[in-house]
Amino acid sequence: MSPLPSPSSPSARGDWWRDAVIYQVYVRSFADGDGDGTGDLAGVRARLPYLAELGVDALWFTPWYLSPMKDGGYDVADYRVIDPAFGTLAEAEKLIAEALQLGIRTIVDIVPNHVSDQHAWFRAALRGGPERELFHFRPGRGADGELPPNNWRSQFGGPAWTRIADGSWYLHLFAPEQPDLDWSHPAVRQEHEDILRFWLERGVAGVRIDSAALLVKDPALPDFTEGRDPHPYVDRDELHDVYRAWRAIADEYGAVFVGEVWLPDTERFARYLRPDELHTAFNFSFLTCPWDAGRLRRSIDETLAEHAPVGAPATWVLCNHDVTRTVTRYGREDTGFDFATKAFGTPTDLDLGTRRARAAALLSLALPGAVYIYQGEELGLPEAEIPRDRIEDPMHFRSGGTDPGRDGCRVPLPWTAGAPHAGFGGEPWLPQPPDWSDYAADRQARDPESMLSLYREAIRLRPALGEGPLTWLPAPDGVLAFRRTGGVCLVNLAGTPAALPAHSGLLLASGPLDADGRLPEDTAVWLRA
Template identity: 85%
Template structure:
């Protein structure tokens, strides 16, 4: 097993951690059936230790019919049979911990699967019906939805049942929303938290954390009306204060998926008695533009400062276009509404920018999330239309390519069947023909590869004072150049301009995302770490 330098701050490790997102279905296939599993994860733990990450965040690994990639949970206390067993999950948690790697699990509190026992009982007219949102329809015969809310996946957020009633689902129809005004819903989720904390997990990521509470009147949506009928309602904070009490019993931490434009409202979730951290989506969606990146960084740090919470930095995840593809396009930002088939991409340009962005994010104050395959420089894959599984594609009427392109199974060994993902069956999503060229085994032997850059950067980040949580000071720089100092003489420079940038005087180069020019200057779309 690989060994690593111990983390500097074991008690608040999460303030400076590098956290790796594992999408189990596409990570590694241990039994060769075409689906990633926990046996595959266990076999690749040495790889993750060598990468140097502090924790693994597992996208939902629970029993699920997989109508939305596992975010439709049928049983929170069982592992999906395609992935393994609860005993195997406990082994993953324990074996990772032996390597100094903590585990974060994903909780999906807004909704459950339509295969969940509560929902099945609700459909029979049992008392479980109160755990969901059922309403009569509008119109002369109840033929219209109860209100005008739209699903996050497109189309109405209501589906009519044969008995005439409608039920609410902010996502797919197979994901009925829970009624968080009911005490049994709150109690069940606190019990689920305890179940996983008692099995050794160090933290919990909360999916769609701002959507749980609904206005009990279920009114139509009116643009600009405050408060929103189902986003960021004040009663949510009582839920998370209660959850924080559970986490504190076990020394666990939370990271919330909170998409909010209002920085003051966002910061409320990070008060000392609520969530520890929340994902930073403004940085993830920000275009490759020096001014806008600096604004995003400043606003993020300002949001977190009043409540003393560390920022988190994310370049991509299982829901968004992969970084090297996004940065190689004319529009380098991210917006679900702009995703279309056939968008031109310059992968060489995108890769150069993604390498620079990696050093930028790893140098900023706080924690960093790395989505599996990001360290390999994987591009977004074009999935044949007849192989797409994502409900976002189907709910859009086939116009949105969906999210499967960033979920393609990883390449491990170039010369092995299916690039080493598994040995027997074709993977559940098809791998592009050039996938073997990105294999981890090949990249490990190439000092100029994306994997080598990530390994080196994370090692330097772990062993060099000044990285992680703490202060940031902007330095004078030319237009299009980001330059900031951390503590201990550490400086990060990123050149987004067309003009080569002079490095800071009296500095020693620790690492750069690409070669300097013949005059020792930083070229366009290149980042460098310096020690003054």
């Protein structure tokens, strides 16, 4: 077992999160320890040496709580119970401790906007108990209350309201099985503060906050009209009181928050990152940005500029459990990401996408701030097309079957080439493509040119690029070139090879240079300054 990190290492510092490499674990698809086809905590514990060798500073676990799994665990029935499919609370505590012995911290996922319809509060609310005040129940409109209380739409498509037997309606910004909580009620606030303490007492180092800008609703629940300001349920000012209270708890434990905050207004976004609120927030501008030099540079500049006034570090994310995998997205004509444009059968050039994904890995890891890696990204996994009769994602069904959903990026990982189910465990809960063994971790570990080897080496060498701000360097059109204190990153998105600037040595390249020592298209390089 590796020793604990030295006090001077980034993972041992109190501000470790400012430049950390954080690995997202979607437990259900990571590794199956008991052979039932579902990933579990035993599988994660067995793979901790792999994660330590990869070099990550922390693991972010998507929800591992008791759940009917109507939305991949984001429908939580009990925050203090591990779902039996994954293991037990005692196993979670062991995992947190064992990871920390390897210098790897744990971040858990909290879903404050809603709970499962199987949560004890909601079951009591349906029986007419006082718990009804903890949700948004309203009479319908129309002569007999047959119309929803307002025109709000679910994030998954369709109305954001469901009617129950007594004729009243309840609000759900996501699936009907995910009723929204009423954050104006003090019991809702107290419960979530207690949940934070519950997990922080068990040694977690941080909390990722799902749908962080959606909690508070206009108490009048008015109809949504385009351009309405303030929005009736997005980015309400009252939210900041919630996060200030949470920050006080985090500071007691030395913990860190990362918010899922999708906001186009950079000034409003930065408010969540003030020193007494969230430590960090996901950077969706970069994640959704097309593979275009000008657009990427603008996204990087805007991201750094919006974080600077509040002193918060940027985060860099290429994909996660909700979006099309990087290799696939970059191999398509439209290399950006938008939920509204997802479709079955989109043509994809995986060779092209892989070259670009390798270059994007070096780009993201060279930028100042923290980097998130979604499981399988380090293996170069493509998006899998799931047979329609095996899709589980509610986004697919709420779209009337036109949206392929998010299951394609959630297919269980391949660990061992040639083994049944590519070494994942039992027959996976989602089908693996026939060629999944080609991406197996054991095969890639033996190949110095593989995506896994690239990620391992990039994470190992990342400190050599130095700290401090980013300085752009002169470069031809279509080429991104910037300096950190210890090195230079060059990414060629132009149609022709690019000459390397003056340097004292080559640290790492995402692909080979050409015969003249130039950087080919869709390739990145790190140079010693």
